[in-house]
Amino acid sequence: MSQSHAQDEPIAPVPRVTIQAFCETQSVADSIEAMAADRRMVKAHVRVQTGGGAAAAAGAGGGAPPHERLLEARSQSPEEFLEQLDRLAEVCDSGTEVIVLGYVNDVGFYRELVRRGVRDYLIVPAAPIDLVRAVSGLYAAPGAKPVGRTIAVIGAKGGVGASTIAHNVAWSFARTLASPTVIVDLDVAYGTAGLDFNQDPPQGIADIVFAPDRVDATIVERLLSRCADRLSLLAAPAVLDRTCDLTETAFDHLVDILRASTPTIVLDVPHVWTAWARRLLVGSDDVLVVAAPELASLRNTKNLVDLLKQSRPNDHPPKVLLNQVGVPKRPEIAPADFAKALGLEPAAAIPFEPQLFGTAANNGQMIAEIQPNAKVAECFDDIARAIVGRTAERRRSGGSLLEPFLSKLVRRKAS
Structure with a gap:
């Protein structure tokens, strides 16, 4: 869906949650910062860090666990990134949702992500409104009526x-x-x-x-x-x-x-x-x-x-x-x-x-x-x-x- 028509379908506001984003490129970090500034994210707390999947796995055990993690997968091969996800799963809180932003448009890679519990996969570049829609979608109950x-x-x-x-x-x-x-x-x-x-x-x-x-x-x-x-x-x-x-x-x-x-x-x-x-x-x-x-x-x-x-x-x-x-x-x-x-x-x-x-x-x-x-x-x-x-x-x-x-x-x- 194009950004100019983002509001043809209303997007529900995101509840009061904490989100950690681990980015490898400035462009993705900028998109996530723009997502955090969107009106639907006013209740959410977003923190952007560098390092991608490796940094997420290394820092997962410290502090209160976030409700969501956004991971950029760029520098690694798909196999290496999946290994990092496995290490993250060993130390990550079971209630944390994961969204991956990647560059590989491959159904096999996507299936492996889903098998590991990743909730969504977005191809980079992703517009800020697409990120908002993905985060909001995590909190829509299955079968729920469209938001007013x-x-x-x-x-x-x-x-x-x-x-x-x-x-x-x-x-x-x-x-x-x-x-x-x-x-x-x-x-x-x-x-x-x-x-x-x-x-x-x-x-x-x-x-x-x-x-x-x-x-x-x-x-x-x-x-x-x-x-x-x-x-x-x-x-x-x-x-x-x-x-x-x-x-x-x-x-x-x-x-x-x-x-x-x-x-x-x-x-x-x-x-x-x-x-x-x-x-x-x-x-x-x-x-x-x-x-x-x-x-x-x-x-x-x-x-x-x-x-x-x-x-x-x-x-x-x-x-x-x-x-x-x-x-x-x-x-x-x-x-x-x-x-x-x-x-x-x-x-x-x-x-x-x-x-x-x-x-x-x-x-x-x-x-x-x-x-x-x-x-x-x-x-x-x-x-x-x-x-x-x-x-x-x-x-x-x-x-x-x-x-x-x-x-x-x-x-x-x-x-």
Whole structure:
């Protein structure tokens, strides 16, 4: 699988384990260092040493045994390396998993490695994402369900409609793509997901945030509100009876629980910049940044995109959606200029439709419920398909998601 498509299949985060890597070349050491910096490895502790299989066998008896060893096999013949593995097995802890990075593409050598208990064999050069996938695969239970995909949606500034976009895209995941979906409203004090779905649950995410030690899968399931077929909501209480000074890892356990049981998790992230918000954005499988076509949104979007590209080198770049395009008498940055400044094409441009969106908000409905055939409802479906990498079942003439909306705006301005 190519690195550019590494996230077509979500990779589970690696648990809190220790990993020793014994390398013979700098290039392999660099790949392992890059693996250790990946967002899925944030809980793991990785130590890179030189020496290959011989050094691993010589140092296996000292200190606490690691959970995994990564061995590079380069300077030895296959027979010599197998002998080193045999010596390592005599002194290695029985619970330690071994992954070998080698240069020999031979089925006989691979079978000998498997016979000695090696869990995986990767041909060098191996991309960092391939190393992450191999390490993660060691902890996937046989027959376990695929890990859920997390999609974080955040506004480049306040008031750009990011929560509305998040809720409508989640609706498309559940209704159009038939994927069981959970919306998590992370704005504990001011969240609007309950209003948008006409829900007023007595409990929600506050019960998890303020009592994390008591949270398990059963409690999370009980706190979910059913919004529609295959769509559930973990609502925010939207009350101010206590402040929300949350720790960086405040939502880690919740996300882990949801990933184990739900194929699609949409995180409605408020427009704040805290340690926990940054951690959720960097740790999500996909990020959707919602922006308005004006200067402050452009600046903030570029800052977010640059940071996420740097922090997530093995993932797809974040997607950008332009919302509220075509506000009468408001000077705007053209989508083409917005894209040029970002170096990234917006996934879509949603026109300013105050009547449609206002009616949906006041009724506690989604756009597709009010106007199923509206172009903006189709746009939400296309965004959901683009996130999961699924080819659109419906093709518009002209190809680009932007064109129907841009042509409409041109006609509006001309009139």
